Amino acid sequence: MGLFGAIASVASEFRILPSGAANPSDAGIRPTPSATDTGTPTAPTAPTPANAVPTAPAAAAPPTPVLRPLTGALGAQVSDIAARQGAAEVRDSTLHDIGTLFGSNAGTSDLGSSLDAFAQAWQQLAADPATPDGQQEVITHGGTLAATVRSLSQGVEDLSARLNDAATAGIKDLNQTLSDIHQTNRVIVSQAALNRPTDETEAQRDQLVAKVVDLTGANVFRRENKTIALFTSGGQALLDQRPTRFTRAGSGQPAAPDAVPADGRIDNGRLGALLRLTADGSRQTPPQRPSPDPGSEVIRKLRSQLDAVANIVLGRSRANKQPTSFADAYDSAPVTDDSQLSSGFFIGRNRLSLDVNPDLVAGTRTLKTNAAPAVATSLTTRGRQLPVDGLPVPATSYPALVNAVTNAWTALSDNASRDARVAEAANTLMTSQTQGAGSPDLQTGMSRLQTLQTALGSTRQIGHSLGAFMSALGRQCPA
Secondary structure: OOHHHHHHHHHOOOOOOOOOOOOHHHOOOOOOOOOOOOOOOEOOOOOOOOOOOOOOOEOOOOOOOOOOOOOHHHHHHHHHHHHHHHHHHHHHHHHHHHHHHHOOOOOOOOHHHHHHHHHHHHHHHHHOOOOHHHHHHHHHHHHHHHHHHHHHHHHHHHHHHHHHHHHHHHHHHHHHHHHHHHHHHHHHHHHHHOOOOOHHHHHHHHHHHHHHHHHHOOEEEEOOOOOEEEEOOOOOEEEEOEEOOEEOOOOOOOOOOOOEEOOOOOOOHHHHHHHHHHOOHHHOOOOOOOOOOOOOOHHHHHHHHHHHHHHHHHOOOOOOOOOOOHHHHHHOOOOOOOOEOOOOOEEOOOOOOOEEOHHHHHOOOEOOHHHHHHHHHHHHOOOOOEOOOOOOOOEOOHHHHHHHHHHHHHHHHHHHHHHHHHHHHHHHHHHHHHOOOOOOOHHHHHHHHHHHHHHHOOOOOHHHHHHHHHHHHHHHOOO
16 A cells, blocks of 8 residues: 555555644645646756856645655655545545635525526416516526626636636746756766765756646656656656747747657646646547546536536537427417517527527517427426536436536535545645654554544544554555
8 A cells, every 4th residue: 555545555444534624734724726836946047167066946845845855665655655645635626616606696696596496487487477467577687697607607718717827827936947957967977076075956957846746747757866856647848958848828928949749648637637637639639538536627527518408508408309499489389469579598609608688688579478388398307418528427407417517526626625635634644744853653654643542522433543654654665
């Protein structure tokens, strides 16, 4: 069992308390998706004189102070745990925003309630077609439904813009940091050749390396000449002899001639999480099926799902004996009065432009009340085929589709929050093991685990879980 697996198995058995639990590590502000908040290192600008030792670039503030360098399997696992925490924080922040977007906010109606109110208004109109108040209720609730879909859709587009900006900035930050590490490698080689101490320069490089690990989950390889090389877990070179320059699709910036696409190559760490969140296989040639990973292609899935919701009232009946759509149920009813709106209760092309027909809103046209029974039935009938990206089980009715979309993102938000706390607990524990010199103090580790137990809540299996963790840690870090 790896270290993360051991720690996660412990943390997964904790009963996570609501916010406000006495866990000091939980008192911080929720992180944002940006991968660049740690600052950008300053690259050297002056040319290096001949026969002189190059100047090392200034080190950026590391995500986690490197107090005792680790090598071998333990070092790799500690780096992996740190990268997992960064990625979990990015996913948690993003899915929290999505969960909030689909929740009920003060003064606004959520998607499920909007559709339910609209369907009930049609049912009441079908029961009493002559009442003017019933017609106005249908128009009012239709406007609320359309506004809710537009608001959600705009929220998704705003989130997409933020994530894309953060991913583009993260690529720029990674490229600069890799260049700085490469320069620092040269400094160390020159210092070693002149028999000068390299400890201070190596410490600066360790900080830069920690930043790359946080961004990408890089594996670190130390060379005999004291330089280091960096590779992703999938084998993509980040720094090997020279730094790799990365670019990403849709960045809007010109790429260097030798730039390597980061999409699909950097999957771990904060930057990897951003690239996976913003990926969209439907734009590839040929188009790819949506990823089943809840942390991947979230914008693509959201757009597809909201398009399906808008299609509830804009779409036409499907073939293969599918139930009549809302639009066809309204349009196919005969007009009994010249003042009635013959067709097009809703207008718009998609989720971003959906709205109630302005003639109904302005009162220049009235509803076809004889359409109410068929329309009410169309809004609740089962037996539909509604495949949507990101929903593993197709919905069979309009209400089921809306509820599935809302519930899925609410559940994913909750799960992402829990995963982030598990990853934070794992990283906190491993950071404590790397502080100071000498072998890890397992007694101190046990004490910290017991503190974590108190903070997160215990179960009857906590003693067994702690023992399993300490055994795994002892095998990785023999005294």
